[in-house]
Amino acid sequence: MKLKGKVFKYGDNVDTDVIIPARYLTSSSPEVLAAHCMEDIDADFAEKVEAGDIIVGGKNFGSGSSREHAPLAIKYAGVACVVAESFARIFYRNSINIGLPILECPEAVEATEAGDTLEVDIDQGIVKNLRTGESYQAEAFPPFMQEIIKDGGLIEHIKKVGV
Amino acid sequence: MGMTMIEKILAAHTEYDELKPGQIVNAEVDIVLGNDITTPVAIEEFNKIGVETVFDKDRVVIVPDHFAPSKDIQAAEQVKMLREFARKHELTNFFEIGQMGIEHVLLPEKGLALPGEIIVGADSHTCTYGALGALGTGVGSTDMAAAMATGKAWFKVPPTIKFVYTGELQPWVSGKDLILYTIGKIGVDGALYKAMEFTGEAISNLSMDGRMTMSNMAIEAGGKAGLIEADDKTVEYLKGRAVRDYNIYQSDEDAEYEEVIEIDVSQIEPQVAFPSLPDNTRGVSEAGEVKIHQSVIGSCTNGRIEDLRAAAKILEFNKIHPDVRCLIFPGTQDIYKQAVNEGLVEIFIEAGAAFSTPTCGPCLGGHMGILAEGERAISTTNRNFVGRMGSPKSEVYLSSPAVAAASAVKGYIAAPEEVIK
Numbered sequence: 050m051k052l053k054g055k056v057f058k059y060g061d062n063v064d065t066d067v068i069i070p071a072r073y074l075t076s077s078s079p080e081v082l083a084a085h086c087m088e089d090i091d092a093d094f095a096e097k098v099e100a101g102d103i104i105v106g107g108k109n110f111g112s113g114s115s116r117e118h119a120p121l122a123i124k125y126a127g128v129a130c131v132v133a134e135s136f137a138r139i140f141y142r143n144s145i146n147i148g149l150p151i152l153e154c155p156e157a158v159e160a161t162e163a164g165d166t167l168e169v170d171i172d173q174g175i176v177k178n179l180r181t182g183e184s185y186q187a188e189a190f191p192p193f194m195q196e197i198i199k200d201g202g203l204i205e206h207i208k209k210v211g212v
Numbered sequence: 213m214g215m216t217m218i219e220k221i222l223a224a225h226t227e228y229d230e231l232k233p234g235q236i237v238n239a240e241v242d243i244v245l246g247n248d249i250t251t252p253v254a255i256e257e258f259n260k261i262g263v264e265t266v267f268d269k270d271r272v273v274i275v276p277d278h279f280a281p282s283k284d285i286q287a288a289e290q291v292k293m294l295r296e297f298a299r300k301h302e303l304t305n306f307f308e309i310g311q312m313g314i315e316h317v318l319l320p321e322k323g324l325a326l327p328g329e330i331i332v333g334a335d336s337h338t339c340t341y342g343a344l345g346a347l348g349t350g351v352g353s354t355d356m357a358a359a360m361a362t363g364k365a366w367f368k369v370p371p372t373i374k375f376v377y378t379g380e381l382q383p384w385v386s387g388k389d390l391i392l393y394t395i396g397k398i399g400v401d402g403a404l405y406k407a408m409e410f411t412g413e414a415i416s417n418l419s420m421d422g423r424m425t426m427s428n429m430a431i432e433a434g435g436k437a438g439l440i441e442a443d444d445k446t447v448e449y450l451k452g453r454a455v456r457d458y459n460i461y462q463s464d465e466d467a468e469y470e471e472v473i474e475i476d477v478s479q480i481e482p483q484v485a486f487p488s489l490p491d492n493t494r495g496v497s498e499a500g501e502v503k504i505h506q507s508v509i510g511s512c513t514n515g516r517i518e519d520l521r522a523a524a525k526i527l528e529f530n531k532i533h534p535d536v537r538c539l540i541f542p543g544t545q546d547i548y549k550q551a552v553n554e555g556l557v558e559i560f561i562e563a564g565a566a567f568s569t570p571t572c573g574p575c576l577g578g579h580m581g582i583l584a585e586g587e588r589a590i591s592t593t594n595r596n597f598v599g600r601m602g603s604p605k606s607e608v609y610l611s612s613p614a615v616a617a618a619s620a621v622k623g624y625i626a627a628p629e630e631v632i633k
């Protein structure tokens with residue numbers, strides 16, 4: 050799977066409270082979550098973001114609460130993929146489980162600026178910055194996780210392999 | 213080569229005798245937990261799997277605590293969905309208003325989280341059960357759905373960092389101060405994807421309440437778990453509570469740790485975490501004059517009886533500062549009752565504090581004490597992220613109950629000694 054999109058860049062420790070504030074969690078509807086995605090860190094993100102865009106974050110992206118509403122909000126907002134230096138562990142597994150593509154690639158993060166266009170090859174784990182022309186190799190997922198991703202998330206995976 | 217506690221607990225729930233960090237395993241789980249925010253999404257996912265019912269009706273625990281008692285119609289609809297799911301699948305452990313408490317205070321109290329067990333909870337502070345020698349860890353709603361259907365969850369075996377706490381605590385220094393100090397030392401990603409193991413004489417001397425406060429905040433350092441070996445105190449605590457038999461696992465002498473960090477607790481004073489990360493800590497004597505508008509005492513971190521007693525000690529014969537709202541939330545109904553019986557509630561009310569039924573409430577900016585723009589709170593909760601307790605332009609400072617109570621009296625962040633000489 051190959052993706053190409055414009056970059057929204059954030060710093061370290063972007064937590065799930067700023068990705069989707071708790072005050073919206075009386076709902077899990079895609080429209081509500083998408084409308085308030087990133088609201089407390091980037092107030093007009095929902096208006097600026099376009100389908101296929103890419104979020105680039107620093108260390109410990111998605112830290113804090115286990116709310117799956119956070120990767121869901123990002124996905125529903127139309128974001129194609131998140132590239133970060135590292136992810137908080139619950140956000141990491143939630144993203145894989147719901148089929149939101151994520152990549153850990155510190156070198157690519159460092160060399161990326163807001164507004165750049167990235168081309169991401171999810172299967173190969175290659176991130177290319179079209180402004181600089183440089184490519185970076187992200188860490189590959191272990192085979193077990195690749196299988197979940199390939200099946201389209203954990204629920205589809207379980208349906209395939211059986212309970 | 214020996215094994216660490218978490219390696220042993222995981223191995224005992226799989227077909228392996230031995231496990232190493234990095235291995236990915238599918239393990240049986242003992243308890244699957246969810247709350248009113250995460251369970252609705254899990255129920256939708258569960259229904260997609262197409263199984264008749266949950267893997268074990270005694271082992272799926274559902275606690276409406278975040279927006280409960282329901283703060284608005286949407287929250288009420290979510291809890292209704294939980295209630296109907298619980299009835300349909302005849303769950304033994306759905307906790308209705310009147311019996312519920314904050315999940316991570318409630319489960320240990322009810323003997324539902326036991327040493328050597330694996331508890332996956334769709335709530336990040338499921339790591340609290342590490343204080344009982346259990347592998348409690350937070351997952352998302354899809355994991356919860358999968359675990360409700362299969363009784364299993366996938367894990368990557370984490371490396372362990374061992375913390376050794378030596379020396380004796382100074383007056384007014386609690387488990388909260390130890391964990392804030394530790395997070396300040398290693399950072400909010402200092403234990404990312406790792407298990408933390410809390411050991412040493414200072415941990416043995418801590419009460420179960422203090423231990424749970426510490427394990428609760430392992431996630432604030434990025435940790436997968438915050439484990440403490442079960443000892444006589446644990447066994448005593450579980451007497452009359454444990455709903456099942458359990459096994460105690462201890463790390464081997466020659467277990468392999470990624471790192472060993474020693475901390476002399478006698479050097480630590482009460483801690484405060486400044487906005488907007490839990491690792492932004494300093495001693496209360498270095499806080500400067502920080503004026504506050506609200507003081508929150510409660511949550512899954514510090515809503516236990518010992519926490520309320522510490523607050524009452526400070527608030528007895530004192531009055532809440534006229535510019536401060538002081539909100540006190542017991543963790544469960546039992547703690548509520550105990551606080552009434554011990555006369556603590558009377559002390560709180562005399563002092564001018566508000567005392568509430570158990571709820572997460574303001575901890576996550578849900579209800580019952582939201583901050584306006586420009587307002588500042590000191591809170592015994594576990595997160596001081598931007599907007600956590602309300603307006604993105606408000607601030608949260610984290611501390612122990614004693615410091616939060618002293619600050620409520622003074623009107624600014626204060627050490628307990630400033631109130632009680």
Ligand code: SF4
Pocket residue numbers: 277278314315316335337511512513571572575576593594
């Ligand atoms: S008290 Fe706060 S941290 Fe604990 S479960 Fe409730 S919302 Fe989460």
